[in-house]
Amino acid sequence: MHEMGIACEVLAAVRGEAKRHPGNTPRKVGLRIGELAAVDPEALRFCFEAITRDTDMESLELEIEICPFRFRCLSCGHEFVVQNYDSQCPQCADMKTECIGGQELDVAYLEVEDHEPSAAGAKSTQ
């Protein structure tokens, strides 16, 4: 339900970073979303398309990496993907484990396209 707010934050992050690369068009933004981040990737895509339509960011691609729910065993240090919420360590059967993944909601990277400096100049003659 709050994906619209999330989409706006992502766009703001893109715009902030794009300012640091004048003349280069942002092409793709990479997000990391945890399985348990309470964010629906499809709803987020929908919102993102809605707020970028008919703007300079219209062609910006959204790449979403879903991060699995992962625990680390506090006894043996083994890290594992949690299946069916079974938090027991598959290596040593210990129950004392901590969550180390699955709640991500990060902007990982931005891909920008370099433009030929002349392209902008040629356009402004008309």
Added chain:
Amino acid sequence: MNRVPLEQKVLSENDRVAAELRARFREHGVLCLNLISSPGSGKTSLLECTLESLPRDRRVAVLTGDIQTDNDAARLKRFGFPVKQITTGGTCHLDARMVERHLADWSLANMDLLFIENVGNLVCPSSYDLGEAAKIVVLSVTEGEDKPLKYPSIFLKSELLVLNKIDLLPYVPFDMNAAVENARRVHPAMEILKVSCLTGKGLHEWLVWLEHRRRAIKPVETEAVT
């Protein structure tokens, strides 16, 4: 194509404000608790019971969030403690900015305990840090024992689960053991209290939990002063 690593949290602006709030709560020794549940699980009822049983000189305040109406604030004001309604006007969760804004004319120096009742919603509030010391999730027995598995995010992030409306257990096929097991599957270290805001059962344990948690805050403050 040139890939620039950003590595920032999507909600970094909210997180920044929340971190500021957390630092202020810590500085003033305020225990801030964020109550989350689906609509109608009994957040306001639990706060009513709590305020009713606290001595009037306790330095407690409440911020209560809803999409519309100030009904909850009206219910909570009866007990004489400072209460403020946050009406979000459509937003399905509270964010740190709203809390900051509504705290602006309250003095944290005169406060020991701040309850924030979030908007009734088991999903979105879990993404927004409000600077609280702990999130508390309320689940009532009429909602079904599978909710921790269906809405894992909030159960993972909450320190305490309050299972409310246990007076209704004779009337609903709610499997209490399964509910506890499901909650601990998602969050093995979760604390769980079973209460009824109607009959008062289990409320003593809740008040003990609160007092215990409040005491744990205080030493931090004295540490900082010395």
